[in-house]
Amino acid sequence: MSELMHLIYASKATIDFSDKDIVELLTNARKNNNSLNVTGILLFDKGSFLQVLEGKEETVSNLFKNISNDKRHSNIVKIIAESIPERHFNDWSMGYATISRSELEKIEGMNDFFKGSTCLADIDKGRAKKILAAYANGRWRIE
Amino acid sequence: MNISVEYSHAFQPIIDIETRRIISYEVLLRGKNNEPPGTVFGHIGRENLMAFDQVSRERAIKLAVNLGINCSLNLNFTPGAILFELGKYVEETLVVAQQQGLEANQLIVEVTESEAINTTSALQSVLNKLRRTGVVIAIDDFGAGYAGLNLLTDVQPDLIKLDMHLLRDIDKNGARQSIVRAISDICIDLGIDVLAEGVETKEEFEFLKKQGIVLYQGYLFAKPGFECLPSVPIQYYED
Numbered sequence: 025m026s027e028l029m030h031l032i033y034a035s036k037a038t039i040d041f042s043d044k045d046i047v048e049l050l051t052n053a054r055k056n057n058n059s060l061n062v063t064g065i066l067l068f069d070k071g072s073f074l075q076v077l078e079g080k081e082e083t084v085s086n087l088f089k090n091i092s093n094d095k096r097h098s099n100i101v102k103i104i105a106e107s108i109p110e111r112h113f114n115d116w117s118m119g120y121a122t123i124s125r126s127e128l129e130k131i132e133g134m135n136d137f138f139k140g141s142t143c144l145a146d147i148d149k150g151r152a153k154k155i156l157a158a159y160a161n162g163r164w165r166i167e
Numbered sequence: 168m169n170i171s172v173e174y175s176h177a178f179q180p181i182i183d184i185e186t187r188r189i190i191s192y193e194v195l196l197r198g199k200n201n202e203p204p205g206t207v208f209g210h211i212g213r214e215n216l217m218a219f220d221q222v223s224r225e226r227a228i229k230l231a232v233n234l235g236i237n238c239s240l241n242l243n244f245t246p247g248a249i250l251f252e253l254g255k256y257v258e259e260t261l262v263v264a265q266q267q268g269l270e271a272n273q274l275i276v277e278v279t280e281s282e283a284i285n286t287t288s289a290l291q292s293v294l295n296k297l298r299r300t301g302v303v304i305a306i307d308d309f310g311a312g313y314a315g316l317n318l319l320t321d322v323q324p325d326l327i328k329l330d331m332h333l334l335r336d337i338d339k340n341g342a343r344q345s346i347v348r349a350i351s352d353i354c355i356d357l358g359i360d361v362l363a364e365g366v367e368t369k370e371e372f373e374f375l376k377k378q379g380i381v382l383y384q385g386y387l388f389a390k391p392g393f394e395c396l397p398s399v400p401i402q403y404y405e406d
């Protein structure tokens with residue numbers, strides 16, 4: 025049996041993501057992650073990403089390799105990759121800093137991470153939560 | 168193993184000043200009349216040390232449960248004991264804890280770097296395996312001796328305990344202040360909790376609070392209690 029792990033990385037966007045690009049990325053990733061049984065979160069603020077991926081070790085490693093080859097971002101910095109006893113996220117969603125609350129509510133899979141939210145509070149305590157809190161406080165912005 | 172020496176345990180509380188609670192008790196070895204640990208170890212041959220440590224930890228868990236513990240328990244392991252048969256001692260400890268009604272995440276495994284280890288990659292793989300069980304991994308005496316920053320490149324614990332020598336008179340010592348600031352900074356980035364251990368004075372405590380440290384253990388808050396679970400005066404919790 026393959027074991028559960030999480031992998032947390034930060035990166036820098038190489039293109040100027042429009043709202044439409046972001047929604048497209050979100051929709052595709054969400055569909056794919058759902059079929060891979062990968063949970064977690066992707067955050068995007070002012071050109072920098074932070075992502076948590078949770079799932080079976082092999083699945084997460086392969087997906088990360090795939091994501092690392094994506095030309096839409098670069099300077100990929102792996103922060104943590106380790107075993108976990110259980111998942112911290114129920115699904116895979118995205119937080120996008122410069123989106124309004126009304127727009128946000130329309131998009132499936134968009135969370136309210138940057139909107140002073142329930143999202144961070146809902147995550148079980150543990151490493152992922154602490155690193156997300158650090159990101160929310162302006163850390164891990166890759167330049 | 169035939170050990171005739173009698174021994175028992177003391178427990179020292181660890182507090183979180185944000186949630187205003189005792190989050191754990193560290194287990195400390197004592198003689199049967201509260202003598203320091205050296206008097207016990209003096210009776211145990213080197214070849215029996217690891218096995219004795221294990222029996223002692225298991226007994227401490229039972230004592231803590233009998234005393235009605237309802238938070239976590241910090242237990243010390245040498246790197247040798249962690250590595251022994253790929254984590255067998257930790258797994259056995261976990262079994263005993265669960266038999267006693269504790270959850271895996273109530274066990275805080277303190278790795279005490281009492282010896283130089285050139286096996287951090289082996290330690291890394293065993294700790295990663297243990298992480299799956301849900302136990303919490305702490306590095307003791309961080310910033311002293313062998314437990315330095317380079318350790319964090321291989322092993323990212325859930326918690327580090329700052330070495331008490333780093334904290335002594337920290338309110339008056341610039342070098343110690345800047346080292347503790349740097350360590351705290353790293354720990355925020357890597358999602359590691361920082362615990363200040365061996366805090367003795369109000370001034371040390373005030374300085375560390377300003378640094379944003381929320382986990383504490385030390386004489387200022389409570390001395391280890393022999394065969395009991397001491398409480399902490401309410402005044403030390405943040406208001």
Ligand SMILES: Cc1cc2nc3c(=O)[nH]c(=O)nc-3n(C[C@H](O)[C@H](O)[C@H](O)COP(=O)(O)O)c2cc1C
Nearest residue numbers: 052053054056057066073075090091092094096097
């Ligand atoms: C910052 C960032 C995060 C991404 N996250 C995911 C993800 O979680 N899951 C996913 O399937 N694709 C993700 N992608 C997209 C992948 O890199 C890739 O485009 C997608 O998996 C489709 O790959 P394929 O065309 O080889 O099937 C992400 C891309 C970027 C730029």
